[in-house]
Amino acid sequence: MTWHLDELDRYIVYCLQDDARNTSSSDIAERMGVSSSTVRNRIHRLEEDGILTDYTASVDFEAAGSQLHTLIVCTAPIPQRNELAKEALDIEGVIDVREVMTGEENVHVGIVGTDSNDLTRIGEELDEIGLEVNDEDLIRNEYTTPYQGFDVPAAEE
Numbered sequence: 001m002t003w004h005l006d007e008l009d010r011y012i013v014y015c016l017q018d019d020a021r022n023t024s025s026s027d028i029a030e031r032m033g034v035s036s037s038t039v040r041n042r043i044h045r046l047e048e049d050g051i052l053t054d055y056t057a058s059v060d061f062e063a064a065g066s067q068l069h070t071l072i073v074c075t076a077p078i079p080q081r082n083e084l085a086k087e088a089l090d091i092e093g094v095i096d097v098r099e100v101m102t103g104e105e106n107v108h109v110g111i112v113g114t115d116s117n118d119l120t121r122i123g124e125e126l127d128e129i130g131l132e133v134n135d136e137d138l139i140r141n142e143y144t145t146p147y148q149g150f151d152v153p154a155a156e157e
Contacts, residue, residue, distance in 0.1 A: 005051070007032075008032050008034065008038075008039075008042060009042060009046060009051075010149070011028065011031070011032055012028055012039060012042055012043060012046065013046065013051065013052065013146075013147075014146045014147070015027070015028055015146075016043075016052065016055075017146035017147060018145075018146040020055050021057075024036075025037075025039035025040045025043065026039075061112045065114060066093075066112035066113060066114055066118075067114065068112065068113045068114065068115065068116075068118065068119055068138065069110070069111075069112050069138070069139040069142075070110075070111050070112070070113070070119055070136055070137065070138050070139060071108060071109070071110055071111075071136070071137045071139055072108075072109040072110075072111060072122070072123060072126060072133055072135070072136050072137075073105045073107075073108055073109075073133075073134045073135040073136075073137070074105070074106075074107040074108070074109060074126060074131035074132055074133050074134060075104050075105055075106060075107070075131070075132045075134055076106055076107045076130065076131050076132070077130075078103065078106070080130060081099055081106055081107060082099065084107065084129060084130050084131050085097045085098075085099050085107050087129050088107070088109050088126060088129065088131060091122055091125045091126065091129075092122075093111045093112055093113050093118055093121075093122045094109055094110070094111050094122065095110045095111060095112055096109075096110040097109050097110070098110075104134070105134050105135070107131055109126060109131070110139075119136070123136065
């Protein structure tokens with residue numbers, strides 16, 4: 001089912017992507033001129049319909065003792081790409097996996113470790129499950145922003 005997001009829905013999604021922890025339904029309601037219960041009902045419906053699927057915490061891995069945040073680029077056989085990507089999540093130190101729509105380098109695995117031995121172990125375990133490691137990139141910083149297509153015009157002054 002294709003969902004049509006109206007201005008309120010788009011603003012709710014934008015606000016939750018921007019800072020779900022510190023955004024209340026009353027904040028959104030006040031900005032959009034609706035009741036808090038309307039916002040809560042919309043959030044519930046967005047969750048039920050699979051548009052809002054997760055609320056996650058951002059982690060400073062270095063502060064948490066895992067100073068080596070790395071992206072490992074792998075290749076999986078196309079017929080097993082989905083299965084291998086999910087299996088990679090079971091490896092200790094793997095924090096996220098992305099399937100990419102290409103023939104080569106089609107699985108990107110985010111990992112964290114405390115030292116080079118951790119990174120080597122994770123790479124070896126990825127290889128053991130059938131992912132061919134093509135590249136490893138140490139991540140210095142990562143930045144995200146809410147999808148701008150969900151933003152609404154600036155508040156009236």
